[in-house]
Amino acid sequence: MPTESRKITLAAVATLYLLAALWFWSNDLVPGDSASRIANAYYTIFSRDPHLAAIGFVWNPLPSLILLPFLPLSLLFPALTQQGLLVVLVSAALMTAVVAVGHDILRRSGVERTPRLLLTAALALHPMIVIYAGNGMSEACFLLCLMLAVRALTIWLAEGRPESLVPLGLALGLAYGARYEALAPVAAVPVLVFLVSWWRTRDRATARTDAVIAALPGVLAVVLWALASKLIVGQWFATFSSQYGNSAQVSANAGGIASVTGADLSARLAYGFQQMFGLAPFLLLLLVAALVVARRRRDPMVLAPVAVFGSVLAFDVLAFLSGTSFGWLRFHIAVVPLAVLLAGHLLAGARPRTPVLVAVLAAVLVAVPSSLVTLSRPQLAREESEWFTTAGAARTRGLAQVNRRVAADLDRLGLGEGAVLTDAAYAFGVVLASDNPDQFVITPDRDFPAALADPAGHGVRYLLLSARGSADAVRKRFGPGTGERAWHDTAGNLQWTLVPIR
Structure with missing residues (x-):
């Protein structure tokens, strides 16, 4: 896509997400999770005891830290904090950046202009992406960090330059600052880097060095956040040990969760797969096809989205099956960029108007109506039904x-x-x-x-x-x-x- 066309496309995406944000705000539908992110930032400046530690340690700090520079504007425009306007505006901007980085990854993967534009549209217009661009929750921030990690890993897999591993590690560290699910790529990606580096160089020392560069920022983020939590509130991982944390909330609501999702393993598997494949019906087909094509081309770049987004999905699925997750639909949102990027690898170098192009684009675009059907089912979209049902x-x-x-x-x-x-x-x-x-x-x-x-x-x-x-x-x-x-x-x-x- 030429520069002007790209700017126009991203401007249209930003406008759509701004409208979504204003819809949530004007209808008083800003979720409590979003308002709590503003509140955590707000306490550090405007509470009767302002201090940085007031941001809290139960939830990851990045979604609140991003808001801090804009909080003084609430003195002029109180609605920014009092009615949650700030957090939805920021999430709209962050999700626009997600689409921009996704487009860049498709370009680097070698996708031609027309299919690249269509795949970018498939990402930008996916109902889950539009919703979480507008409601201020942490999904936009988390997806942006993950997408930046995929971009850096894609560059390293393509070019092999070790300096590309620095932004990769930083993106993974920031991802942990946004959501605890980032533990999965923080662990998985350095393993992939080690294996690929060893395969390329046959030098174990070089492979270890590359893996350490990729791993260090994420490991430091985990260790330093846990250490700060222990020193200030006396708990290493408050989300698991605090009375306010995720573990305590899931335990308190275990009966209600089981009544919807099922209590045994088979029922939970069926429930989770309905959610996941409702958002990306042909994910498995795209994954298998992309891996087969990558092997034939000897092109490892497809491993970037698989390692990053795939590990996050695996983490969420295992957490749900083990009974430590609410099983919200949004926990599967990573399937959306994963499916689009897998499709991009299948279309890399493909000529427009070929049967393969049509089939792959159809496999991705069908996610839009499929997701609308999934969102219309309150049993599967329990959170979303609190905004889109009367x-x-x-x-x-x-x-x-x-x-x-x-x-x-x-x-x-x-x-x-x-x-x-x-x-x-x-x-x-x-x-x-x-x-x-x-x-x-x-x-x-x-x-x-x-x-x-x-x-x-x-x-x-x-x-x-x-x-x-x-x-x-x-x-x-x-x-x-x-x-x-x-x-x-x-x-x-x-x-x-x-x-x-x-």
Whole structure:
């Protein structure tokens, strides 16, 4: 694609993703996961105890760190944080970059202009890509890191220059900063680099050096993040050991998960494969064909997307089968770029209008209607149904609106600094929506344990308790209490209780 055409295409993609972001924001459908990423960044600057460690250690920091430079703009445009506008705008930009890097990989793989444009469109217009470009969750950030890793590995496999391994390692390290699933490519890619380097040079020392260059940034990211977590919060891997982490959440919801996905191995396999192949129906066929063609051409570049995206998929599948994952549909989103890049390797050097070209493009493009069918099934698309079904959207919108009502009502009380004790793992939406965030004593605050032990002695006047937070530290310490004020959602369900300190 000529430079001007490429710019026009990416501008169109950016516009589409911007519209998706504005749709989520304007309809009050910014997911709680997205708002919590803003909140983690927000606490480091605007809480009553601003410090960098307030970003938290349960979830990976990169999606929140990216937001930090833009947070001061919320002083001029409060909707950026109070209503989640910032996080959806950033995810739209990041996903646009995913498409741009994907196009570059296809170009480097030798795909002609017309099929390259069609494959880029297949990636950009895939419903899961559009959704997660617009909703502010961590998928866009994670996919960008993985795509950059694939690009660097593709260059190294093609050219063999060791300097290409530096951006590869950095991309893998950043990927771990975005999501824990990056542990898989952090482990798998250096093994591939070692084997390919040894095969090329027949020198074990050179192969070890290449593998270390590729591995070091990712290993350091894992070790340093774990060390910082241990020193600050006393846990090596908080997502697995914290009461707020993924493991605790999955355990608390195990019955509900099993009722949908099935409890035994065969049922879980069937459920996971329905999700995966709903998003990319011909993934296995594309994989086998691409590997066969790569072997015939003696072209190892196809191993780049397989090692990076394939290892992530394997990690997610194993986590789900072992009962340590919710089994969300988005955990299979890596199949989308993987299928497109595999198709690119099949079409590398192919002439337009050939039967192979038509068949491969059809195998990729059919993912668009197939994904729409999958997304229309709430049993498979459990998270997505909370945005795209009438009942689900009402629940999501209702939670955002009740959080803003709580914040507005507390603001009207004119409370002083540190007057309300609450658990930010649940109250992040209230804290973000408030014009007076200093009124809250929240879990990231360094004096939170002391205030929890003796609220009155620390000037706390009220406890703000979540009605459904099983790990709510304040609720666990004091019980439900007798509320001075309660807030319900539009369905009449109790969400928050304000309990005065007697």
